[in-house]
Amino acid sequence: MKEEIKKIVLAAAAKAFKQGLLISEKFPSIEFEEPKHETQGDVSTNFAMISASVQKRAPRKIAEAVIPFIQTSNTTNSSIIKKVEIAGPGFINFFLCDEAWHSIIETIFIQDNKYGSSNLGNNKKVQVEFVSANPTGPLHVGHGRGAAVGDATANILAFAGFDVQKEYYINDSGRQISTLGKSVWLRLLEQEGKEIDFPGDCYQGEYIKDFAKEILLEKGNSLLEKEETEAISECAKYSADHILNGIKDDLKSFGVEFDQWFSEQSLYDSSSVQKTIDGFKSKDIIYEKDGALWFNTEKYGDEKDRVVVRSNGVTTYFASDIAYHIEKFDRGFDRVIDVWGADHHGYIQRINACIDAYGRDSSEQFDVILVQLVNLLRGGKPCAMSTRAGEFVTLKDIVAEVGKDAARFMFLSRSYDSKLDFDLELAKEKSNNNPVFYVQYVHARISSILQKAEDQNLINNQNIEWHEDLNEFVNSLRKNEEIKLIKILSLFGENVEKSAQTLHPHIIFTYLMTLAQAFHSYYNKHKVITENKEISLGRLILITAVKKVIRNGLGLLGVSAPERM
RNA sequence: GCGCCCGUGGCUCAGCUGGAUAGAGUACCUGACUACGAAUCAGGGGGUCGGGAGUUCGAAUCUCUCCGGGCGUACCA
Numbered sequence A: 001m002k003e004e005i006k007k008i009v010l011a012a013a014a015k016a017f018k019q020g021l022l023i024s025e026k027f028p029s030i031e032f033e034e035p036k037h038e039t040q041g042d043v044s045t046n047f048a049m050i051s052a053s054v055q056k057r058a059p060r061k062i063a064e065a066v067i068p069f070i071q072t073s074n075t076t077n078s079s080i081i082k083k084v085e086i087a088g089p090g091f092i093n094f095f096l097c098d099e100a101w102h103s104i105i106e107t108i109f110i111q112d113n114k115y116g117s118s119n120l121g122n123n124k125k126v127q128v129e130f131v132s133a134n135p136t137g138p139l140h141v142g143h144g145r146g147a148a149v150g151d152a153t154a155n156i157l158a159f160a161g162f163d164v165q166k167e168y169y170i171n172d173s174g175r176q177i178s179t180l181g182k183s184v185w186l187r188l189l190e191q192e193g194k195e196i197d198f199p200g201d202c203y204q205g206e207y208i209k210d211f212a213k214e215i216l217l218e219k220g221n222s223l224l225e226k227e228e229t230e231a232i233s234e235c236a237k238y239s240a241d242h243i244l245n246g247i248k249d250d251l252k253s254f255g256v257e258f259d260q261w262f263s264e265q266s267l268y269d270s271s272s273v274q275k276t277i278d279g280f281k282s283k284d285i286i287y288e289k290d291g292a293l294w295f296n297t298e299k300y301g302d303e304k305d306r307v308v309v310r311s312n313g314v315t316t317y318f319a320s321d322i323a324y325h326i327e328k329f330d331r332g333f334d335r336v337i338d339v340w341g342a343d344h345h346g347y348i349q350r351i352n353a354c355i356d357a358y359g360r361d362s363s364e365q366f367d368v369i370l371v372q373l374v375n376l377l378r379g380g381k382p383c384a385m386s387t388r389a390g391e392f393v394t395l396k397d398i399v400a401e402v403g404k405d406a407a408r409f410m411f412l413s414r415s416y417d418s419k420l421d422f423d424l425e426l427a428k429e430k431s432n433n434n435p436v437f438y439v440q441y442v443h444a445r446i447s448s449i450l451q452k453a454e455d456q457n458l459i460n461n462q463n464i465e466w467h468e469d470l471n472e473f474v475n476s477l478r479k480n481e482e483i484k485l486i487k488i489l490s491l492f493g494e495n496v497e498k499s500a501q502t503l504h505p506h507i508i509f510t511y512l513m514t515l516a517q518a519f520h521s522y523y524n525k526h527k528v529i530t531e532n533k534e535i536s537l538g539r540l541i542l543i544t545a546v547k548k549v550i551r552n553g554l555g556l557l558g559v560s561a562p563e564r565m
Numbered sequence B: 001g002c003g004c005c006c007g008u009g010g011c012u013c014a015g016c017u018g019g020a021u022a023g024a025g026u027a028c029c030u031g032a033c034u035a036c037g038a039a040u041c042a043g044g045g046g047g048u049c050g051g052g053a054g055u056u057c058g059a060a061u062c063u064c065u066c067c068g069g070g071c072g073u074a075c076c077a
Helices: A002-018 A047-055 A059-069 A098-114 A141-159 A175-191 A206-219 A221-225 A228-253 A264-269 A272-282 A317-330 A342-357 A395-402 A404-411 A424-428 A435-455 A468-474 A480-490 A492-502 A506-525 A533-557
Strands: A043-045 A081-087 A091-096 A125-129 A163-170 A260-263 A286-289 A292-295 A306-309 A335-341 A366-371 A374-378 A420-423
Touching: A002 A043, A002 A059, A047 A059, A047 A091, A059 A081, A059 A091, A091 A098, A098 A468, A098 A480, A098 A533, A125 A141, A141 A163, A141 A335, A141 A366, A141 A374, A141 A395, A141 A404, A141 A420, A141 A492, A141 A533, A163 A264, A175 A206, A175 A228, A206 A221, A206 A228, A221 A228, A228 A395, A260 A264, A264 A272, A264 A317, A272 A286, A272 A292, A272 A317, A292 A342, A306 A317, A317 A335, A317 A342, A335 A342, A342 A366, A374 A424, A395 A404, A395 A424, A404 A420, A404 A424, A404 A435, A420 A424, A435 A506, A435 A533, A468 A533, A480 A492, A480 A506, A480 A533, A492 A506, A492 A533, A506 A533
Parallel strands: A125 A163, A125 A335, A163 A260, A335 A366, A374 A420
Antiparallel strands: A043 A091, A081 A091, A286 A292, A292 A306
């Protein structure tokens, strides 16, 4: 809609220039927006204010010069503009005809589950890597937030025209895995009645003991007879595999499906890490000092250089990370997005460094979404959680308790820049307090009305098929609340684009809340099924359009749109 | 010390690529079910947008500075 108004304004401005009413035909990048107050029209532009310096005249004078060239429905039947006004410091406000909005409904029906999508991404290849939790323990709340954010962001980017791949990076190499093996091994010995000293840096959770039991049952004494290092590595492999499978299951029941699970170990197996190090060495970006290999990250904006291979010959986590990120670009992604816990923010600079050193532009091609902490609450009180003791509420527990939809919606309700209070009691509540029900209720309520309409033979199918003749009924939508609803429906696409551009999925959440609020309000004020068949049909079409947009929006967030609740 | 995030009604947060009178929810009051689903709606009170300075026709939004909170600052991952 804004685009159409923009064309009209620019055309009018050009005419005004031709007639000598404006000095310049340069029109700066002007903006169109919905004013906050209804008295300020449907669409508003800052054209006159922005042009003030170029035209060397007061904004209101500029507006006065241009407005006469804008046709309204008073003089021209085909115009979608009812009235134009100059307001405040020089805004030009447009009041549109009801008919201008009606066409949105047809678009929604025709585009259906594609309504709101766009070509913004131009099919650019983007990878979103998220969760990527170490396979050393079950996923907890924090991972849940990362999973919801990563998954929704990827969905939104895909909807906005990017070619998106979702990936999970498995840290199946390095020290944390051997620590896992050691932890299980020690518990195993303990169960065999041996005196052990269980170090603080080993994994403390009960699940470690469970693995020890399982392994003992499965492999029996053969393991005990082996050399300790070999036994530990067997314990590590067994446990990591099982934990990873658990993670996969948990994510699946959380509604997250990855396109690729990428193994860190594979980077070593394919010598990718070594080749990457050699490559940078030959360019003197990696150099030797004090017996270790260092990456010259400081040159690329980091505070200091970072070790890639320790003096004991062992690679650091950073080494495989360099190889991994470079390989992402080698795999053909134009853009790479990582979702991390905010406590890892210190890593951004060094990853930027290796991407830039590789000849890519990290500022254009690499983004890190930093997800802030989650405070888990129960009835307003903090849930005791201690990672050290290995006792935490797992993602699995949360999904089991409140359900996938409530959990995801809650995680996406706020910007990931802010910490999040997640209240388990609230997430289960069936009320206004709980946003997921508020929005899903719209969908269920509409389904229920459509069912009733079908029962009364007003429509012969709840899934109303679009036909041009239906425009006649749409045309009967004249109530304020109806036009307001359509306006909100018309904004879905630009909200998706904004969400994709800023990588902020909560924008979709906020949009859905606004739409839901407008629908509930409309519902309470006007009966859909009335004595008047024409009006009833018009309204049934309208609410079907609302239903489609709610479904599309919830779909982006990975939340279901139920017919009944 | 340095770096990142946050600071908006009592509480939890939107709004932040500058726009007009700063919005929701919650809580607190008051109303609406012989009803297409009350898991809903309508109305009311409640704000120095952490403080200060700057840029601008215009600042919650951009810049600087200070204050407060969280996180990070390894040859850990």
